Amino acid sequence: MSTQIPFDNSYARLPAQFFTRQPATPVAAPRLIVFNHDLAAQMGITPGDEADLAQIFSGNQTPDGAEPLAQAYAGHQFGGFSPQLGDGRALLLGEVVRPDTGQRLDIQLKGSGPTPYSRMGDGRAWLGPVLREYLLCEAMHALGVPTTRALAAVSTGQPILREAGPLPGAILTRVAASHIRVGTFEYFAARRDTQALQALFDYTCARHYPGASDPVMLLDAVIARQAELVAHWHAIGFIHGVMNTDNTTLSGETIDYGPAAFMDAYHPVTVYSSIDRNGRYAYDNQSRVIVWNLAQLASALVPLMPDQDEAIEIFTNQINAMPDRLLAARALRMGAKLGLDMADPGDQGLVDMLLKMMQDHGADFTNTFRALAETGDAPDLRAAQDYGAWSARWQQRLQARPMARAQMLAANPAFIARNHRVEQMISAATQGDFAPFHRLLQVLQRPYDSQPDAADLQAPPQPHEVVQATFCGT
Numbered sequence: 106m107s108t109q110i111p112f113d114n115s116y117a118r119l120p121a122q123f124f125t126r127q128p129a130t131p132v133a134a135p136r137l138i139v140f141n142h143d144l145a146a147q148m149g150i151t152p153g154d155e156a157d158l159a160q161i162f163s164g165n166q167t168p169d170g171a172e173p174l175a176q177a178y179a180g181h182q183f184g185g186f187s188p189q190l191g192d193g194r195a196l197l198l199g200e201v202v203r204p205d206t207g208q209r210l211d212i213q214l215k216g217s218g219p220t221p222y223s224r225m226g227d228g229r230a231w232l233g234p235v236l237r238e239y240l241l242c243e244a245m246h247a248l249g250v251p252t253t254r255a256l257a258a259v260s261t262g263q264p265i266l267r268e269a270g271p272l273p274g275a276i277l278t279r280v281a282a283s284h285i286r287v288g289t290f291e292y293f294a295a296r297r298d299t300q301a302l303q304a305l306f307d308y309t310c311a312r313h314y315p316g317a318s319d320p321v322m323l324l325d326a327v328i329a330r331q332a333e334l335v336a337h338w339h340a341i342g343f344i345h346g347v348m349n350t351d352n353t354t355l356s357g358e359t360i361d362y363g364p365a366a367f368m369d370a371y372h373p374v375t376v377y378s379s380i381d382r383n384g385r386y387a388y389d390n391q392s393r394v395i396v397w398n399l400a401q402l403a404s405a406l407v408p409l410m411p412d413q414d415e416a417i418e419i420f421t422n423q424i425n426a427m428p429d430r431l432l433a434a435r436a437l438r439m440g441a442k443l444g445l446d447m448a449d450p451g452d453q454g455l456v457d458m459l460l461k462m463m464q465d466h467g468a469d470f471t472n473t474f475r476a477l478a479e480t481g482d483a484p485d486l487r488a489a490q491d492y493g494a495w496s497a498r499w500q501q502r503l504q505a506r507p508m509a510r511a512q513m514l515a516a517n518p519a520f521i522a523r524n525h526r527v528e529q530m531i532s533a534a535t536q537g538d539f540a541p542f543h544r545l546l547q548v549l550q551r552p553y554d555s556q557p558d559a560a561d562l563q564a565p566p567q568p569h570e571v572v573q574a575t576f577c578g579t
């Protein structure tokens with residue numbers, strides 16, 4: 106039986122400058138690695154057999170109703186503007202509307218061959234980044250963080266050449282609320298194509314913010330979603346790694362897991378990405394960077410305002426108010442990790458003091474909070490001079506918080522996608538062993554449950570296992 110996808114495409118109806126129609130480039134011997142049956146069911150997809158899924162999600166066969174296209178966008182990368190990026194190795198197949206919620210979802214192939222936006226790239230992806238993104242986005246979803254999802258991963262049977270030599274090729278199928286990025290707005294603003302900009306604005310509001318009727322309202326809504334998103338990242342020790350404006354969505358979903366990583370030992374300037382040499386996208390900096398990114402969105406929206414001077418003044422005020430909104434969202438999430446509602450003037454101090462001790466003692470971010478939630482004690486911090494006093498103050502404060510324990514268990518995962526486990530999983534898969542991938546995926550689907558059989562996946566890395574750098578994998 107062949108796979109049925111109830112496509113209902115809208116992006117393909119936008120003006121021609123928004124994209125280039127482009128079929129996928131066939132691959133030699135596609136094989137299905139994994140298919141997300143739960144997500145498919147939510148999307149109203151009827152899956153065919155494995156061979157058929159491999160044909161479709163490798164791009165070898167274009168399913169009925171698909172209108173493959175590469176989206177145009179620009180973006181600020183590490184602060185510098187690239188007026189022309191676009192899908193260089195991805196194709197939007199089309200959209201479906203979820204039968205249960207009415208939400209419109211993009212289906213995108215990533216690694217499906219060259220497009221007019223590929224520049225020097227081959228349009229392909231290797232197995233490592235494909236499995237990494239599959240695992241990380243599904244883990245983020247299970248953690249409760251807004252994110253794009255993974256529908257399928259297929260190996261291509263075709264080696265691709267990277268610096269390290271030939272690597273197994275693969276294709277990821279990604280599902281997203283949309284792929285509209287800050288960089289999509291920048292693309293048309295940079296070209297002074299106000300008509301297209303207006304069309305993009307109308308489309309974005311209709312799709313994501315039906316309550317917004319002008320750019321001020323859109324910016325406000327995106328600020329709210331992105332502040333909440335980045336606060337979420339901080340609360341689970343997530344480092345996106347490449348927060349360029351082309352990787353910042355209008356929907357407020359986490360997107361593009363190239364060098365993304367979860368922190369082991371807590372340190373505010375933790376950086377994993379090999380190309381982030383100055384720590385622009387370090388853990389703690391993410392709060393500042395998202396404000397900067399939304400300032401770029403604001404600039405791109407200026408031409409849509411009736412009075413440009415007034416627009417700049419209003420947008421500047423909105424952007425200037427964002428750090429406080431983010432700080433407030435972050436404080437609530439960090440407080441919840443300690444069972445606090447941040448209503449007491451001492452609550453922020455309890456959070457800050459704990460983080461300081463964790464930093465000084467190299468305590469594991471995830472496990473320290475989880476231990477406090479489970480037992481009220483953090484063994485990693487017993488050696489800290491201030492730990493006793495801190496603990497006494499915290500315990501005293503918790504007496505007024507009868508629901509604290511339940512709140513803490515729901516805010517502190519036992520399981521994150523630890524870098525060393527991800528790297529070990531990729532090494533195994535490269536040798537043809539997908540068991541570690543499937544096991545990690547299964548465990549990370551229930552990150553807040555205690556899973557005694559998976560204690561090895563909870564442990565921080567041994568010194569020789571520590572991952573020093575992650576790579577975009579392009």
Ligand code: AMP
Pocket residue numbers: 190191192193194195222223224225226227228229230347351352361363577579
């Ligand atoms: P990313 O870092 O994945 O967000 O990609 C930044 C830009 O580089 C986007 O325009 C991508 O489509 C493009 N790109 C990344 N990898 C490749 C590749 N292997 N071939 C062609 N274009 C690529």
Ligand code: MG
Pocket residue numbers: 351352361
């Ligand atoms: Mg990207």
